[in-house]
Amino acid sequence: MRKALALLSFVVALGAVLTGAAGAQESAVRIAVALEPPTLDPTANAAEAVDIVVYQNVFEGLTRIDENGGVEPGLATEWTISEDGLTYVFTLAEGVVFHDGSSFDAEDVKFTFDRILAEDSLNAQKALYEPIESVTVVDPQTVEFTLSRPTGTFLFDIGRPDAVIVAPESAENNSSVPIGTGPFAFVQWDRGSRVILERFDTYWGETPALTRATFLFIGDTATLINALLAGDVDGTNNMAAEALDVFANDPRFKVLVGTxxxxxxxxxxxxxxxxxxxxxxxxxxxxxxxxxxxxxxxxxxxxxxxxxxxxxxxxxxxxxxxxxxxxxxxxxxxxxxxxxxxxxxxxxxxxxxxxxxxxxxxxxxxxxxxxxxxxxxxxxxxxxxxxxxxxxxxxxxxxxxxxxxxxxxxxxxxxxxxxxxxxxxxxxxxxxxxxxxxxxxxxxxxxxxxxxxxxxxxxxxxxQTGVWNARLEGMWQNSPIEGVVLRGIRWVE
CATH class of the missing domain: 3.10.105.10 (Dipeptide-binding Protein; Domain 3)
Known part of the structure; x- marks a missing residue:
């Protein structure tokens, strides 16, 4: 009897392990992208490949751009604009920390934009932020921007990858070890192969369904097709149009065509x-x-x-x-x-x-x-x-x-x-x-x-012509801004 119970306990335990392994697999995703980023700091490089991996995943801005190009609250939960359009006062989200555990507050916002506008700035879109005359810390949760002239695209522009918020403690090393406030934290970068991100469990916002995302660099279309068909990757944000017929009628995949x-x-x-x-x-x-x-x-x-x-x-x-x-x-x-x-x-x-x-x-x-x-x-x-x-x-x-x-x-x-x-x-x-x-x-x-x-x-x-595992949902159909945004992606039965 004891042997039978022991065997039963082993079977139950093994089943739990296998179920857990399957569950872990179902909460991870492997995404093929065409180009490897030259750096992982979107505030210091113009390459789209940087933003594809880190925008809204590792790094966040005061505002964020949605799937159709609209502006949503980000690290700023609300804001007021003066009648003359020259003063913006932002209220910041509370309880936000960077992935290294350092706290986020208005000082980080000021540091970020002072860095963008500095004489030696490497920011590719520095000219967009030229109307910013000053950034003033009102209190830890409130920051005021004064502009030299009204700028109707200001809320959009501060939601671009070029304006994500960085911390003075880590900004210098973001090119190789990016540290932001986003729902996913950087784990490793195997040069020439992949970047791995993992869910940041103390993220201040809504917890994403995915626990891990691996971005694999596959520039050759034939190799990418084979990787998808073999199940080595779960999707890609942009497949060559001439190859879409391979997947259009295969029930294992969904083809998302957007702009x-x-x-x-x-x-x-x-x-x-x-x-x-x-x-x-x-x-x-x-x-x-x-x-x-x-x-x-x-x-x-x-x-x-x-x-x-x-x-x-x-x-x-x-x-x-x-x-x-x-x-x-x-x-x-x-x-x-x-x-x-x-x-x-x-x-x-x-x-x-x-x-x-x-x-x-x-x-x-x-x-x-x-x-x-x-x-x-x-x-x-x-x-x-x-x-x-x-x-x-x-x-x-x-x-x-x-x-x-x-x-x-x-x-x-x-x-x-x-x-x-x-x-x-x-x-x-x-x-x-x-x-x-x-x-x-x-x-x-x-x-x-x-x-x-x-x-x-x-x-x-x-x-934008994405090819994805048919059981994945929440991918952006359109690409109004560079990035493969992970927060809404999930596996479904």
Missing amino acids: TEGEVVLATNNRKPPFDDIRVRQAMAHAIDRQALIDGVTYGYSQPIGSHFAPHNPYYIDLTGTYPHDLDKARALLAEAGHPDGFAATLKLPPVGYARNSGQILASQFAQIGIRLELINVEWAQWLEDVFTNHDFDLSIVAHVEPFDIGIYANPDYYFGYDNPEFAALIETLNATTDDAQRKELAGEAQTILARDAVNGYLFELA
Whole structure:
């Protein structure tokens, strides 16, 4: 009897161990990402690969950006804005500690922004925070920002990865041993292979379902496909579009297709004839078949755009119908502009697949209305010199990936060469407006002006194409900002 009871006890114990092991496995996730980050400090490096791993996982800001580009409370639970838009007073969350056990308070906020604005700062977005005139510690849970001018995007900007809060005790070593206040703490970085994070059990906010997350660096598409099929990884935030068919009908996986902040545009030199004539730009707009581009370049996994704005943004309006695909209308506009037989132009293409493939298709589409494009492939250094800096180009194709960057059109010296005082004044008002309803209205007006003036050829928004284990939920479908946010990811039956 004693032997039988002992055997039974062993079986029960073994079952408990196995159940516990399975439970532990089900609370961990292995995520494949394309690039290894050069550092793990998002406040000192511009690489997207840094933010993919640590943003909202290891590090947090006063505000946080949600899946659709909206602003939510972060380490600041609430705030007030003065009537003149120059003073922001933030109330900080209580009971927050950094992963090394040091406490978080207003002094850390002041340290973070003083560090961003320092003369020797390595912050990639330092210019965004230039309007900050002073940061004042009111008390440990209250901090006041004074701005030199109203800045409508301020709450968004302090929620970017570049403005996450760091501590003076650990900031110097964040590049290799990142210490933040987020729901996951850094464990190890095996160079060339992976970064491991574990749930921070004394996290001040809602406890995430995952206990561990491993980011594996797999840049080769074939290797990534094999790793997913073999079950060696549980998902990836962005699979090559041409490979999605492998997973689309496999019940073991789910494919999440969303948008990014990458507006792919036919960049047009508005200062140069014949593109300084709006009729020519309108003709080109009528000649563009966006769906053919999307099908041919991104295998159907992108969303058409009619202006310079991301479709997931709450301020977005659909302007794709402004100049519908109409070859007869395009030819008539060219004739009206004095080009009945069309004209020849150059199209400089940077070394990315979406640009060079789009160039081939656009050349075929434009040929139908008499515009003969010479395709010139250039490397990034030459593109930056010729197109971006010297404005030595007719047309180009590139994705603009910065969030809420419609304001670039207010600068007549920008490489598009678009000079519209009405638009510039509108952007100045938008930048100074903090009321969300007013900002939405102004952003809609700005999008409409760009569409109406056909400043560029607005083609499509680059897609985020995630492939995940079918039993995982809570991954972001859209990518309004760089990062694979872990807090909502969980396993389900």
